[in-house]
Amino acid sequence: MSDTTKPVALITGGGRGMGEAIARELSAQGYQLALMSPSESCEKLAAELGGVAARGVAEKAEDLKAIFDLTMKAYGRIDAVVNLSGHPPKGDLLDISDENWTLGSDMMILSLVRMARLVTPVMLKQGKGAFVNITTFAAYEPTLVFPVSCTYRAAAGAFTKLYSDRYAADNIRMNCILPGYIDSLNHKPGTAEKVPMKRIGHVEEIAKTAAFLLSDGAGYITGQNIRVDGGVTRHV
Numbered sequence: 001m002s003d004t005t006k007p008v009a010l011i012t013g014g015g016r017g018m019g020e021a022i023a024r025e026l027s028a029q030g031y032q033l034a035l036m037s038p039s040e041s042c043e044k045l046a047a048e049l050g051g052v053a054a055r056g057v058a059e060k061a062e063d064l065k066a067i068f069d070l071t072m073k074a075y076g077r078i079d080a081v082v083n084l085s086g087h088p089p090k091g092d093l094l095d096i097s098d099e100n101w102t103l104g105s106d107m108m109i110l111s112l113v114r115m116a117r118l119v120t121p122v123m124l125k126q127g128k129g130a131f132v133n134i135t136t137f138a139a140y141e142p143t144l145v146f147p148v149s150c151t152y153r154a155a156a157g158a159f160t161k162l163y164s165d166r167y168a169a170d171n172i173r174m175n176c177i178l179p180g181y182i183d184s185l186n187h188k189p190g191t192a193e194k195v196p197m198k199r200i201g202h203v204e205e206i207a208k209t210a211a212f213l214l215s216d217g218a219g220y221i222t223g224q225n226i227r228v229d230g231g232v233t234r235h236v
Contacts (some may be wrong), residue, residue, distance in 0.1 A: 003032065007077040010034045010119070011057050012111070015041030017184030021203035022082055023049060025211045031080065034071035036063065040186075053189070055184050058085035059106035061114050068118040077169060078122050079183040083112055084134040088148040096148060097138070104148035109155050116163060116174075125170045130214045131174040133160055135140070139178055143201030153178075157225045165221030173222035175213050189234060196231035213227040215220025 009026045010141025013019040014039030023033055023045055033051030035042040036058075046053035052074045071078055088104035089096065112133055123129025135153040142150035156176060163174045181191050182201045193201050209228050212218055227233055 004076075006030055006032050007069065007079035008032045008034065008077050010036075010071050010078055011082040011084065012036045012056075012067070012115070013086065013134075014053075014082070015062060018179065018182065018203050018206045018212055019082070019084045019186075022046055022084075022210045023051075023209035024224070025204070025207035026080070026214070027051070029211055029215075032075055034067060034074065034078075036067040039228055044069040057107075058083070058111035059103060061110075062119065064111065064114050066220040068115075071213065072122070078119050078124060079126070079129055081115060081119055081129075081131045082134065082210055082214075083131065083228060085111055088152070090146060090148070093144060093147050101148060104152045108149070108152035109159060112156060112159055112163075120167065120172065124167075124170055129172045130218075131160075131163075131172075132210045132213050133174070133176045133177050134210075135176050135225070137178045137227060137233050139176075139225065140235060141233050160225070161223045168222050173213075173218070173224065175218075175221060176225045177206060177209055177213070178225055178227045178229065178233075180227070181230045182206060194232060195229070199230065201230055223225065 007032040011023055014035035020033050027049040035046045035053040036056045037058050042053040054070050066089050085107045089100040135156050136149050137204045139153035160174050162174050180201055181187050184203050
């Protein structure tokens with residue numbers, strides 16, 4: 001049974017890595033959780049943390065609708081959303097197929113739009129809400145290693161700004177976190193040397209940033225792209 005005094009967070013990609021860390025941090029701060037991931041990892045984590053879960057992927061509209069419906073059925077409200085998708089296909093720039101470009105769009109742009117369509121009416125009724133979109137440090141310093149990701153992650157930042165402009169006066173906020181090299185992945189030897197801090201970031205650091213951006217302490221922050229990358233990106 002849900003506790004109507006506690007806020008509710010819906011997290012996609014909420015089974016492992018950064019998503020798991022964010023779920024644990026928000027649970028520790030008193031949030032009730034609804035988690036989605038492609039595997040049973042979201043179900044196991046939800047069971048541990050006293051939340052609900054449904055398997056699914058961000059690029060499928062029906063999966064987003066399913067976790068939204070489950071969240072509303074379980075809790076009757078949604079106070080926070082964390083949008084976290086998997087990694088899109090890679091390849092040489094012009095060798096990437098139309099199908100893989102379309103998949104990237106579904107994963108990283110339409111997933112945000114679709115989730116916003118579902119949740120925004122709920123937050124408008126509540127008079128408050130916040131979204132955090134997890135993108136990448138390379139969104140504004142593109143690299144040919146990740147062409148699809150860089151293209152659509154930059155677009156995610158643009159959508160975030162447009163959404164924040166549209167709903168700021170309704171007390172609904174949306175921001176992006178741009179992680180650098182984080183220990184949710186295995187990085188090549190020497191990667192840490194590229195970072196001014198000379199180390200790989202921790203998933204817990206992303207989690208604490210997400211929790212802050214969702215909190216009332218960040219109540220005047222919206223439409224921003226917050227780099228959590230140890231200083232690896234260069235633009236100011």
